[in-house]
Amino acid sequence: MPVNINPIFPLSYNLADGRKKYVLFCGAGVSKDAGSPTGWDILLETLKLVRTQEESENKEYTDNEMETYYEENFKDFTYSEIIESLFPSMEEQREFLEKLFENKAPGKAHKLIAEWVKAGLIRFIITTNFDSSIEHSLDNAGLRGKYSVITDGKQVLTSKPWNHVENCRVYKVHGTIEQGEIKNTKKDLEKLDRDLEKDFLDIIERHGVIVLGYAGNNDDKAVMDCFNGRRFKGYTLYWTVHDNRIDDNVQELVERQDGRFIDIQSASDFLEEVLNRVEIARRGTEQTSEAVAQVRFKNLITSSSDIEIRQTIDEERRKLEKYFGNILDEVDGKNYESLWDGYLATFNYSLNLLSLFDQIIKYQNKYWENISPIFEEIHSLNKNRSKYGKDGLVNYYFFTLLEIVGGILLENKAFELLRSLLDIKRLNYRKDGMEPVLDWDMQAQFIEVKNEEEVKEK
Template structure:
């Protein structure tokens, strides 16, 4: 399911869908994630047991420090496997043995939290009755503070936490909303749920409220939550086992590119088999999700416009002017699209959906096309279009303006075809397209890797002077290569080409129980994990050079045509060759 589809669905079902938020929804407030906390626990254990100072391995973003720490812990043979579901609670209980110490640790971590626009939108949703309840595993008070920042008295928000868990059942039974349920407690509670024994069994009142009262009436939208708590996942598995196909839905938001816990997929698949509207939905971030909700539900949230709009107005357009001043802080992996194709062919023909059109043009070098509600949109040679689609009257193939901002998914698909044609004609690349955009990877049959010399040079380190850019993975022996994900996004009234260097691995079955698959994914993780700022920037720059987007060779902009031949409707795209960056203004 696409985010746009969810927005339309949510507008209709909002009062029947509760939100379930996890640590990811608080990360932008400056609160550490469970993964980051887990590595702090590991480091503290390692340093205390080996007579080391914390500062000796302070930078936990460095994989060498993490490998050193993990190697020691693995040698003890009494700890869970790395990245397993049990790690957080296991290491927390060792690093901080008493409940009061754990509470003090959590309080310190959340004390500097700063509420954001996204948190205010979430508070506004329940404040205006758009949705009725939010459930969370978080300890912080970000939602409560956001509620008050909207000018709402805290007494109007029904809060159920450890110690008054029965309040959740009472509020739901008596239809007293809005309700905010803190399943693991508040940092001020005398009983926080953090360790394995504490997390093993949710309070009976919370469990009863979820299964018996909520589960039969309300669906859920999950955001920022990994699905790693067995006690909570078992509750939702029971809810789905009892639900029928008129259940309001289960919508699990996942950050684009991040792995999804297998148990989450199993929950969604179980729901789908019962005819329930259940989906994993990729989003760039919690902020982007809330921004899209705010825009789409603007009429419903109008009462809080004065509180929400000023936070949006703080954003300013990204400058594209190159500068050597110290104010250049962060370089972004985005190139502005200065112009897009102006014209496109439109015609009607007896053909099915997008897939059928794709099959029809698969072996045609002079036609790009996709299906839309009004017929077929196409770029290329009119004679060849008529031949491929069996159109007898070429005059029925009319020329229309191509206005990409007015178009939806199918039209973007056509624009991606143009970009694919441009770059795959320039370099020996293969491609595949999905809902996340376009992925370009090195052709496994290519013998001319010299075209990627800028990339090879960028990958060099003092430990590796002749880096590989493709090959076979350990474990499953699948083809891999350096690659890029390309995505077109509209931001600040402009189109942008987002270029994200990644590692491509040949598609195949995903089975985390297979040690060969685990070895393959470890290979991907280690290859990407060691790329710090300078090398990441060098790799991005290298791809820009390879693609022809480097301003040192092409001045301030570059224009590409999809077809080398002189064709009437030959799609042309102009990109800025200066990648965007932030500055202090």
């Protein structure tokens, strides 16, 4: 019986050796954080044009209104059938798509794909996406001229064989909106060009495959035929899924090929986590979540832009505050064990944020101003300024946060930042003066009860 471990662990170790044994297959989900439209988005935009003509009224429709319109009028039609009905020719489809993708800058996931290439993890990227965000990210990462792009069978025949590619090649199996044919209708999606299909199948048979942001529905027949025709299982098929949404045909495919599903929150989160775990594997360090967070934030602080660093800090603060708020909603304020469990859950969740704080204090302490608001944000969750129940949980976690961050500052001899921490003030309860941080409520009645119960048990 196989050991039940996170499938990202073996994937990271297999990528770490630099032999480029895996190929990355990207669907529309990879472009989501860049604001690029998915197939569903394109479908709704197409139906807006249809509805505007039917109702002879040019108005703005919400997504919910359009989803209802689709369910009532077009649910028995596929995406490709609807697109083809309004834009019969390929050139008309291209013009429509160009407008939808216009001025879309590469997103975080695209940039991380380029980082995968720079780190020597992959040499082949296969995508169903029409846009050029992956190519732009490769260019921005200093890889211009070091990769090639294949969009049809003619280019396959006039390019070096795939097994002679050393650095990187991008296969756009549905074409590109910039030139040549695009595959967007049901008829188009039934079959790939013979030479393009041969390269595609050869590559996925001789490599492991990481499928990212791709639903794998049966409408995309030619691509799914290639996946189903993949026979060699020397390297694993990893299929990422979001919210456990798996089509039956994908479930059957992955099981038949002894593949693995990986649950992800987003394409960029997955790409970043794997990149960080590969670095840990290459260093021979244990792949704990704390180690991954430390690598991630060290890379962020030492190599990212000022705006990206500040945005990441603010985002991590918001995530912690939201998580703690959910914990406060869930715990039983009258049960000390429930409150203690809530404290432990929040503390464990905040380890990533504390790793970020540690890296900032070590390498870029100018971002302290983005850290310091966390203390008032957390303590403001104590609505009654008391030590009882959930208010006590807030106080105790706040005390822990203050103590740990203070310890990090002392360890790094960041005395000026420590002074600024102790100088944090807020309006007092009576609203007639300012209250220094060390005078904020830190008592927790549930801790007193917990200690008393533990003494009784002894």
